[in-house]
Amino acid sequence: METNLHFRLKQIVFLICLLFWLTYSFGQKTIRLDSCGINDACEKAIVISNVVSDQAFVCIEGCNLNAGSSPFNNDCGIGDFPTVWFEVLPDGNATLMNINVKSDEFDAPTITLFHLITDCSHLQQVGLTQSSISCIVGSNGEAEAIGSNVGGNEIYYIAISSLNSSGGHFNICVNTISQASACVTSAQIQITARSGGGSLAGPFLPGETVSVCMNVNSYTAAGNGCQWFQGLIPIFGNGWDPSSFDANGQPLNGTINGEPFGLPGNGLYSAATWDWFTNVGYHHDNTFFQVGDLDGNGTVEMCNLLYDVDCPNLGGITGGCCGPCWANAGDPLPPGWFAYGINGTCPTLGPPPTVDWGDGNSCGGGMGPWHFCFDLTVRDFPECLSDPTTSDLTLGFFTTADGETGSWTGGPSVCALDQPRKLTLPMMCRKVIDLGTEELPDACAGSEFHYEINEPGVAHWTWTVEPSWAVIDTVMEGDNGYVINSLLHSQQEAPETVTYIFTGQDTSTQNTVIKKVEFTMWSQIELSFFTPPNIHVDSIVVCSNDTNSVFIILEARGGTGNYDYTWWPYGNNTPTIEISPPFQSTIHIVTVTDDFCTESKSINFIVDQNCVINHIDIDNDESNDDPKKEDPPPGGNIMNNHIDTRSASAIDAESIRIYPIPSKDRITVEWPKSLLNPTQLFIYDTKGIVLRTLMIDPHAVNRMELDISDLASGVYIVTLHSDQKVKSGRMIKM
Structure with missing residues (x-):
């Protein structure tokens, strides 16, 4: 009896070992159990082995309960919450990696992917999905990263954490894809706005409106028989409120590149028109595409066995016959946006899209972009708690070429390899x-x-x-x-x-x-100093024996515009100040305030004791004049502006003759014949305000007569502008 019992125990042990070996070798469920926290560092990562491209997901159990946090942090909080690590070595054919994490013990799994450079202290973070998201935050116990770019035979590390939670047990599933998109070369799902405020990455709130764009950024017809982009089939989780869609399942008020759907010629090329269709057939057999009501909400969705660990195998879809007009177009796809209007080899005019080509213009690359944009509303509270699907904010899309759904006569389309895009947004289903x-x-x-x-x-x-x-x-x-x-x-x-x-x-x-x-x-107040005629300065240098006053003009911009001015040390309250001789070296500070803003600026006023001003005595006797320094007519004088503005070195004083001085009703302004291209003449008052602007006739001689009878008695500044210089002088009106 004991011998038989001993023999039976041996049989049981053998069967258990055999079962474990079979599970390890052929199963997708659990090939290794993870004890909580043993892999809470990159150096202690658990290896997920046997990941072979284009095969089913490899899944193992994991646990981050009692694990330590990462030594560095990111947007998913791996430096704040328990984080565990897994290592994956894709085979040489891998170009894309898909990762799925599920847990019944915490709500928000997070996924971060790293590429090993040399060792665990030299990791490079990898953008997840084709949107290159830094890390994925899940909700309702699930996180998913689909179609992330990887290299074959390169080591990658996956960091799994639990946002705002001490963690628990979970399942992680990984697979890789050998061939990336053959036709759609760049695509993404983009969240452009949300009504509830907060990060565009979520979590999203019940009842708020989310603005979405599904973008096909670039498409090529090279190497695929000149197939053109023809269809985009959107996928929506059951967490989006049904009021976001019309009776045919189309998001309300959507646009294609800013134009309404259905508007003739709204495509990118030629006469292509994009509109919503509910009965477009797929021309070829495909065992990976599965079509059905996948979430039980009464609408038809689509999934791909290679990219979605939860995709049920419903037998695939069956194609039709035959090109170019496809009387039997094949099993119908879920509703989506399709292009028609460019008549193909089928003489029948579209719609439907089956008898037309897609939206394209060449057999090369570089076509696009197409932006399919719309708004969706999140289910309200407490409706989002009805069942696990009613808080599922999944967004995704499949694309088709006209070799799959249009008037094309080839065999099964290589564009069927284009990866679907998928993004599951986190939701906070609370009041x-x-x-x-x-x-x-x-x-x-x-x-x-x-x-x-x-x-x-x-x-x-x-x-x-x-x-x-x-x-x-x-x-x-x-x-x-x-x-x-x-x-x-x-x-x-x-x-x-x-x-x-x-x-x-x-x-x-x-x-x-x-x-x-x-x-x-309000914008910040910006202050600038000028001297006549509108020359920007940062400092002013004057000669110690100069007898002419200096004017500093302040320009203020920004704020409300309701400015108050205070100058130090003189206490002036105007935007322009006059500094009269005798001069002293001083720093002048002005403070400008308005209703809400305050700004101060200083200018250095420097007196040069070494420079000399050579005043010209008026003797009214031209017999003793140097021919090169001729006096003005009797009663005239040369008035000079002796200011060196340093930052305005183009000013050339001592060059304008203004006469007679003093003047009554008319003056003459004369400048050197060597001055090239004089353009404008300005007259300023002593506050720096422009009173007169005159254009110089390019054919005029080197002088100009002006009527000043309308000006009040006083001192004025006259400036002459040429291509490269500004010449100035002073005028006295009696």
Whole structure:
């Protein structure tokens, strides 16, 4: 009896070992059990082996409970929450990697992918999916990264963590694809806006509107028999509210490159027109494509066995017959946008797309882009809790060429290898408590924004700012009571509304709490100094014995424009000041304020004791004149501006003759004959205000007579502008 019992035990042990060997060799479920936390460092990564391109997913169990965090952090918080590591060595054929993580023990798995450069201290982060996302944050216990670019025979590390959780057990599944897209060379799913505020990566809130673009950025017809892009079949998770779609399943108010769908000629090329069709057939047999109501919500979806670990094998789809008109187009695909209007080899005019070619113009590459854009609304609370699918915010799309769905006579299309795009957005399916918008006083760019976010019942906040460029911040989260100190930044002169959008969670009800803070930001005041005639200066140098006053003109821009001026040391309150001799070296400081902004600027006023001003005595006797330095007519004089503005070295004084001085109703302005291309003449008052602007006749001699009878008695500055120089002088009106 004992012998028989011993023999039976041996049989049982043998069968258990055999079962384990068979599971390891041929199964997809579990080929190795992970003890929690043993692989919480890159150097201790568990190897996921036997990943062969174009084969089924390899899945193993994992656990990050009690694991340590990563020594470095990223947007998925791998430096804050328990993180475990896995190693994958794709075969030499691999070009794409697909990763899926599921857990029943925590809500938000995260995926980060790294390429090994030399060792674990030299890792390069890999962009996930064709959208090159830095890391994936899942929801409802699942995270997925589809179609990430990898290289064959290269080692990769996958870091799995649990956002805002201590973690638990999970399954991780990996496979690789040998051939990337043959026709669509670049495509992505892009979230362009959200009504609830916050990061465009989510999590998204019940009832909010999300703006989506499904982009085919580039398409080639080279190497595939000159097939053109013809169809985009969108896939939507059941977490999107049915009110987002019309009766045929099309998102409402969508556009193709900004044009409404159905508008004749809305395609990129020739007469191509894009519209929504519900009964387009697929021309060829395909065992990987599966079509059916995959989430049980009454609508037809599509999946690919090679890319989706959850894709059920329903037997594939069966093609039709025959080109070029395809009376039997094949099994119908889910509804989608298809192009028609460019008549192919089939004489029948489209629609349907089956009898036409796609949207193209050559047999080469570089075609595109196409942007399929629309808005979707997230299911409201508590509807999003109805079942696990009603919080599924999956977005995806398949593409087809006219060799798959149009008037084309070839065999099975190589474009069927184009990978589907898929992105599952995280959702926070909780009731949203909106605390409203708090209006704050206006602020000025360049100043600091100070605000304490403090509301009862909320332990922690995250926030975003719109527009994002309005602040220069790296910290966008904090505990309740956190004080924000942000430097405000403007990119325009016009005022900008700045909105802080805070998101928190009520610790007692677990409801989501939203609060907005809003204020108007004015552009920073910018100050510049000028001297007549509108010459920008940073410092002014005058001769110690100069007897002419110097005018400093201040130009202010930005802010509200309602400026007040204060000059130091003289206390002037005008935008222009006059400095009269005798001069002293001084730093002049002006402070400009408006309703919300303040700005100060200084200019260095330097007196040069070594330069000499040679004044010309008027003797009215021309017999003793040097012919090269002729006096003006009797009663005239030469008035000179002896200012060296340093940053305006093109000023050439001592060159304009203005006579008679003093003048009554008319003056003559004369300049050297050597001056090339004089263009304009300006007359300023002593405040630097332009009173007269005159164009110089290019055929005129080197003088100009002016009527000044309308000017009041006083001193004026006259400037003459040429291509390269500015010449100035002074005029006295009696």
